[in-house]
Amino acid sequence: MKTLPITQVIPEVKEKLLNNNRLVLQAPPGAGKTTALPLALLDEPWLKGKKIIMLEPRRLAVRSSAARMAELLGEKVGKRIGYQIKMESVQSKETQILIITEGILTRKLQHDPSLEDVALIIFDEFHERSLHADLSLALALESQAVLREDLKILIMSATLNTSAISELLDHAPIVQSEGRAFPVDSIYLPTHTPQPNKKELPSFVHTLLHGILQKEEGNILVFLAGVREIKAVEKLLNNTKPKDVFVSTLYGNLSKEAQDRAINAPPKGFRKVVLSTNIAQTSLTIEGITVVVDSGLQNVSTFNPFSGMNKLESNFISQDSATQRAGRAGRLSEGKAYHLWHKSKILLKHDVPEILLADLSQMVLELACWGNDEIDTLSWMDSPPSSAINHAKKLLQQLGALDEKEDITTHGIAMSRYGLHPRLAHMMLKAQTLGLAYEASLLAVLVSEKDIYRNAFGSSDMRERVSVLHDVARKVAVDTQFINLKQCQYLLANAKRIEKVQKETIDLEMLGILMAFAYPDRIAKQRYEKNNSYLLSNAKGASLHKSDELFHARFLVISDLDARSKDATIYKAIEVTQTQIEEHLQAQIQQSDEVDWNDEQQRVEVRRVQRLGALPLRETQRMNTSNEEVLDVLLEALGELGLGVLNWSKEALLLRQRVNFVNAHQVGFPDFSDDTLLENMDEWLAPYLSGITTLRACQNLDFYNILLGQMSFEQTKLLDTLAPTKLKVASGSHIAIDYTNIEQPVLAVRLQEMFGTKSTPTVLGGKVKLMIHLLSPASRPMQVTQDLENFWNNTYEEVKKELRGKYKRHYWPDDPLTAIATSKTKKHM
Structure with missing residues (x-):
């Protein structure tokens, strides 16, 4: 060990740790910090019979460093050097240095926040910034600040922003080892x-x-x-x-x-x-x-x-x-x-850092157990994203781990004791009440560990995997060409640590609902029959490979999928039945009356729907249509279809045109334009839609009287004066005025009926001249003018010659201003 580069700084590390409870060590790969440094601290006075805990980011590093340190002491692992990883612990009462994965420290802190038997926590390879490392450090720092002022914390890294971590540790001293590396x-x-x-x-x-x-x-x-x-x-x-x-x-x-x-x-x-x-x-x-x-x-x-x-x-x-x-x-x-x-x-x-990328639900559960609901008050190198925190809280509430106030529940505390992802811990607790803890333990390890099928095997069915795992447990021969037997044995050992009571026979039919306990947001329903596209209860989409054995399944629970495209790809799933969902997830099924527009039937439909999240399970048609939702849906549909789908009578259209004409020239009447009528249907149309649910019924309404009802009696009278529907001409006929063009109304009248009319007729109290379309006896336009006097004086002669030749039975006087207006032929005059 004397030849290792770390040896040069060990005296400085000892001196700093003697006088400080926080220290940062930067040493490059190969310096010997992982094995030599902890051993060099075994005789320090502050240890006083307590342990050194060292965190490593990977299980492989935990085992290899423990083996090397034990070898240097000439001992077997488990004596002074021990280790603990998920589902495996090799230590004894003699253990002075315990090497663990980062998640294990969180469990220890939850069990004993003061870590009374620990003198020093070493965070090795901290630059990797795993989520567990960040969480463990945040909890350890709070424990040190509140409960254990004497607890020492050492952060070690090969490449690290040492000034930032030193600042996080309240400007802890920094020791640097130059290391030794060849070019x-x-x-x-x-x-x-x-x-x-x-x-x-x-x-x-x-x-x-x-x-x-x-x-x-x-x-x-x-x-x-x-x-x-x-x-x-x-x-x-x-x-x-x-x-x-x-x-x-x-x-x-x-x-x-x-x-x-x-x-x-x-x-x-x-x-x-x-x-x-x-x-x-x-x-x-x-x-x-x-x-x-x-x-x-x-x-x-x-x-x-x-x-x-x-x-x-x-x-x-x-x-x-x-x-x-x-x-x-x-x-x-x-x-x-x-x-x-x-x-x-x-x-x-x-x-x-992983904390910026990962699912934070387990971290949020740990913090809820820790009793710190103010996440921002903890010491973080990088604050966890609020979006991920909010998602985690929502999931934990759905699993019953947090209540409406985001406080941890009794169920949540029980979940945390498993040391599993909250989804799987919740599944285990629910399974216990059904006598299915063994089956759930098999599912839990299959979900969280490497697959037992080799790459050539392409089925997503988790039920098959549980059956295979149980066969291996019962010493039944399996096809090792497709199945990794060693992985099966590894998973079975892990499952036994979760649930010790094994079973000879298992309930394969209930596996789907067990998985649904863990993934209530990933229960999926086939969008269409014999289709590989699924809608999830969280409203997202997913698709199954068309050759998958689960292709026929109407309902699935999905444990493994990605989000690489619009629809996520399903990798691991299990079939569940609607009956099972309705029986075991009743508390999560919501019933509501849903009102929708049926585009094909052109009607509003009211359905009583039972849903699990976004998934419709059952629906029945309802005849009760008296609520406001029906009216809202009907009005929305009419708004999208447009006023053109309604049955506007000639009288109703003319009324709208007359009002719009008056409004174009002066203010004071209701606005009957398309845009305004569409925008305000809830005011002028809604009162007449009581009990109506179909477009056909809407089309049978009397829109003339509906619009007339929007006007006062005085406005109606004034409208007849300003924009009359007809004009009495010189012949005595009442001719309709066309207000289609609201800027310029038109009077289309036979020329003969205008004899004797010297000036152009007007509307709007004389302010607007009518555009006169002078017609032949066959009602064909002969002249368009807004100046009758000019027409009689300058154009009539030419028109008269043409009309005399075509309509010889009609009266064509030389002086139209003194002639008697008529709609008849000469014979009947």
Whole structure:
């Protein structure tokens, strides 16, 4: 340990911790901070028989660092060095250093907020900024401030904004270790080489590795985004690799044995190629790496609080991550790092913290148990987004963990004790009341852990998976070509820790409703029969692959889906029946009378509908149409259809035109324009719609009298004076006036009936001359004029000649101003 770089700063760390309860340590990868530093603190006076707890972001790092520290002490893990991860604990009364994953600390703080048996909490690799790390630190700082002033907190990181974290810790002192790293030559893509896309990447990496294996020595570490990419490259390599090359993979859900194979030195005479996710970026030391190949990508699950779904995205890493990955090649000697992007590419300086991307429902439940409903008062490096907090509170209220005031309920406290996601904890509690806790425990581990089916198996059905898992538990043979037997055994061990009482037979039919307890917002109903599109109870959409075995299912509960497109893709689901929903989720089913416009029937319909969220379950037609909602829907429909669908009589249209004509020239009458009538139907039309639900009934209304009712008696009389419907002409006939053009009304009259009329007739009290359309005896327009006097004096002679030739039986005098107006022929005059 004396040769480790961290050794140089250990005296300073001891001195600072002796005089301060908060400290920040920055040390690069390989400095020895994870293993050497905690061991160096075992004899410090402030320990006084208490423990050091060290947090690691990953289970693999917890186990490997515990093993290394125990080895350095010449002991087995479980004595002075212990560890605890989800569903696994190796420790004893002798344990002085306990290495845990970050979520375990939250559980310990909830059980004992003062952590009486703990002297120091070490947050290792804090730069990774996991959600649990941020929450654990916030709770630990509050515990230190309120209950345990003597509790010491040490933040360690390889790359960290040390000034920001120091400020968060009330300007805690900072210790820096220079570390020790050999030079690493960074090699970027040539400018003329396009950056490979996701589909091209496995083949590109495979070709690059063959070239590296021929010209470079030592072991190679390849960083890829996820398991799918790792398996694709592994398959290509295993078909073409040299005989002395040993290929291993490294990712979170591998067995401990497989992870150890990746970390340890390869068999004698072999070189090793390790294909890894960013799990190998920090904390772990992989033997003999001299070359790093970095795809520059990582899979990040981003939670969308507005859809309530996670979206798995392949994103570029930050500058910090690129530096850490490259540094893996410079641990033991000079190395090389192949960056599969162009040198000119701009990367973010730091990774985005998980607290800004994740589902915060479990964190909000933890804080509710902690008793702090003022989330902003805690110490955060980055404050959690309000949208995610609000979504979490809404979900927890739906699950019964929080009441209407957002205070934790007895049910919520019971949920928190499981240490599961609130959805699964709620499911477990509900299952217990039904005697189905064993079945629920199988569902819980299947939902939260890696799938038991291999990649070639494409069914989304969770019921099948539970059946397979139960078969494995009962020692029934399963097809290992499609089923990962080791994963099944791992899940069964985890399930037994959740529910110890096992069963010989299980109720497969009730699994759907168990899942519905966990995901009430993701109960889904087929939009149309024999269709793969579903509507979720949270009003979002999702689609099932057409070849999926659940394609026929009318109702599903979805546990795993993404939000990559308009409709999320369903990955894991289980069928549930409507009868089960109605029986077991009755409290969440709401009944209401819904009023809608039936476009096909052209009518308002009132239906009594039972809904689970956005999903209609049952509906019945109702005949009661006396409520205001019916009127509102009818008026809205008429507004969208327009006034043209109503049956306007000639009298009603003429009344509107006359009023609009008067209003165009002077103010004082109701506005009967289309826009105003549409906008104010609730005033002039609504009183006449009582009991009416159909468009046909609306069309039978007397719109002339309805509009007339909008005017006073005085206005009606004045309208007859200003804009009469007819004008008595010289012949004695009453001719209708056309007010279609509200700017210029028209009088269309036979020319003969206007003999003797010297000046143009007017309306609006003489203010507006009528436009006279002078017609032939056959009612064809012969002349249009607004100046009759000028017509008689200058144009009549020419018109008379034409009319005499065509209409010889009619009277065409030489002097029209002295002639008698008539509508008759000469014979009847």
